[in-house]
Amino acid sequence: MKYLFVHQNFPGQFVHLLRDLQARGGNEIVFISETGRMQIPGVRRVSYRLPPPARVDASAPVAELARAMQRAAEVARAARTLRGLGYVPDIIIGHHGWGEMLELADVYPDVPMLGYYEFFYHPTGLDVGFDPEFAPASGVAPLVRARNTLNLLALAGSGWGHSPTRFQRDTYPDWARTRITLLPEGVDLDRCAPDPQAGMRPFVLGDIHVAAGEKLVTYIARDLEPYRGFHVFMRALPHILRARGDVRVIVVGGDGVSYGGRAPDGRTWRQHMLAELGGTLDTERVHFAGRVGYGDFCRLLQRSDVHVYLTYPFVVSWSLREAMASGCAIVGSRTPPVAEFLHDGRTARLVPFLDPRRIADGVVELLEDGRLARRLRASVRAQAERTLDMHAYMARYHRLIGQLVAGACPDRLTGAA
Numbered sequence: 001m002k003y004l005f006v007h008q009n010f011p012g013q014f015v016h017l018l019r020d021l022q023a024r025g026g027n028e029i030v031f032i033s034e035t036g037r038m039q040i041p042g043v044r045r046v047s048y049r050l051p052p053p054a055r056v057d058a059s060a061p062v063a064e065l066a067r068a069m070q071r072a073a074e075v076a077r078a079a080r081t082l083r084g085l086g087y088v089p090d091i092i093i094g095h096h097g098w099g100e101m102l103e104l105a106d107v108y109p110d111v112p113m114l115g116y117y118e119f120f121y122h123p124t125g126l127d128v129g130f131d132p133e134f135a136p137a138s139g140v141a142p143l144v145r146a147r148n149t150l151n152l153l154a155l156a157g158s159g160w161g162h163s164p165t166r167f168q169r170d171t172y173p174d175w176a177r178t179r180i181t182l183l184p185e186g187v188d189l190d191r192c193a194p195d196p197q198a199g200m201r202p203f204v205l206g207d208i209h210v211a212a213g214e215k216l217v218t219y220i221a222r223d224l225e226p227y228r229g230f231h232v233f234m235r236a237l238p239h240i241l242r243a244r245g246d247v248r249v250i251v252v253g254g255d256g257v258s259y260g261g262r263a264p265d266g267r268t269w270r271q272h273m274l275a276e277l278g279g280t281l282d283t284e285r286v287h288f289a290g291r292v293g294y295g296d297f298c299r300l301l302q303r304s305d306v307h308v309y310l311t312y313p314f315v316v317s318w319s320l321r322e323a324m325a326s327g328c329a330i331v332g333s334r335t336p337p338v339a340e341f342l343h344d345g346r347t348a349r350l351v352p353f354l355d356p357r358r359i360a361d362g363v364v365e366l367l368e369d370g371r372l373a374r375r376l377r378a379s380v381r382a383q384a385e386r387t388l389d390m391h392a393y394m395a396r397y398h399r400l401i402g403q404l405v406a407g408a409c410p411d412r413l414t415g416a417a
Helices: 012-024 060-084 140-146 149-155 230-243 269-280 294-303 318-325 356-368 370-387 390-405
Strands: 002-006 028-033 043-047 091-095 113-116 160-163 180-182 203-205 208-210 215-223 247-254 286-290 306-309 330-333 349-351
Touching (some): 002 012, 002 060, 012 028, 028 060, 043 060, 091 390, 208 247, 215 318, 230 269, 230 356, 294 318, 306 356, 318 330, 318 370, 349 356, 356 370
Parallel strands (some): 091 113, 330 349
Antiparallel strands (some): 203 208
C-alpha cells in the first residue's frame, strides 16, 4: 500500500506504526513534516517551510488560526508536488492539531483520511481552572472555545478519526464521537520490562550515581511544569527526604514549556520551585538529569523504587504506559486520565494531585511496605501485558486502516485502554 503521513514534527505519534510498516515491507511511505531529526529507514521525508507569520490584528486564537491556514497551504503545496510526480496514496494519516490536513481533501479528494484527535478544549471542567494556584484570566472562556476551530473544521470534513484513550475521545462532543475510533496505544513490552536485579546494582546516569540498595524515587516529564504536577511534586520532596534518609530522587525533564505558561517570575519552573523551597530541600539527594536518551529512560524506570506520575485532566504521557510496562511501583494523581489506566490499591497508589503531603505519604508508603510495592509492581505489569501490547495495538491499527481503504464504516471501539 501507499501511505501519506502528516505531522509538523516527524514522526509524532506515528513512530510505532511507521516502524511496523517498514518491518512488514512492501509499502511505500511518504511523510510530510516541518521538523524532526529522527530517521526511519524506508520513510521518505518531504519537508515544508512556513513563511513568516501572517500579520493579523486580532486575538491570539485568530492569529493561531491564520498560522494553521498557512500550514494547511504549505502541506497542500507539498502534496500537489507529490501528486504531480505520480504519488497517489491509498490512505492519508495525520494529526489535526495544527491544521496541516485541512486542504488535503482538495488535493486527494478520493483518498480516505485518518486523523489523530488528541484533545477538545473546554473552558471549565478539565485542565482550565483545575489548579486554583493558576486561576484562568477573566475572559478566557471565549478564547478556549475559539481554540477548537481546528478541531471543528477537521470534524466537518469527510475523514475518520481516532483517539488513544477514552478520556481524550470523550472530551469531544457526543455528535463527534460517532466518527472517532478508540485506538489504545501500545508499548514495546520487551524493551520496557521489569528488571528485578536492577536495585542490586549501582546505577549511573551521567554524573548521577545511585548505590546498590539505595532507594530511588523517579519523576519524568518532557518539560518540568505544573501541567505535569512538577510544582506539587517538588513540594512533596522535603517530606519524603525527611521521612527516609536513604532516598535519592532523579528528576527527568527539560526546562521548556510544553503545556501551560511560564513561571510568573520569568524563570524556569525548576528555578522557580528551587527558590520557593529554599533550605527545606536537601539538594544533595535531588538530581536534575534534564532530558535523557530512551535507553537511559528505560534503565531509570527499571531501577526506580517508586515512580511518581502526575497530570492535570489532560493528555496522558507515553511515559505512564512505559512505567506500567516496566513494572514500576507508581504513585499517580487521582485525575481522570490516570484513573483510566491505574486503580488505587490494585495497580498503583492514587493520590490527590493538589496535595503534596498526600503525594509524599504515598511515596513513603511504597518505600516502606515492600509487600505492597511488589504486589503493585506485578499487577501493573500484568495490566500492561493485557492492555498495552504493541502487537495488539498494531493489529487494531491495521484493521482500522483496512476498513477505511475498503470504504467500510469503521468500528468505533477497537479495544479498551
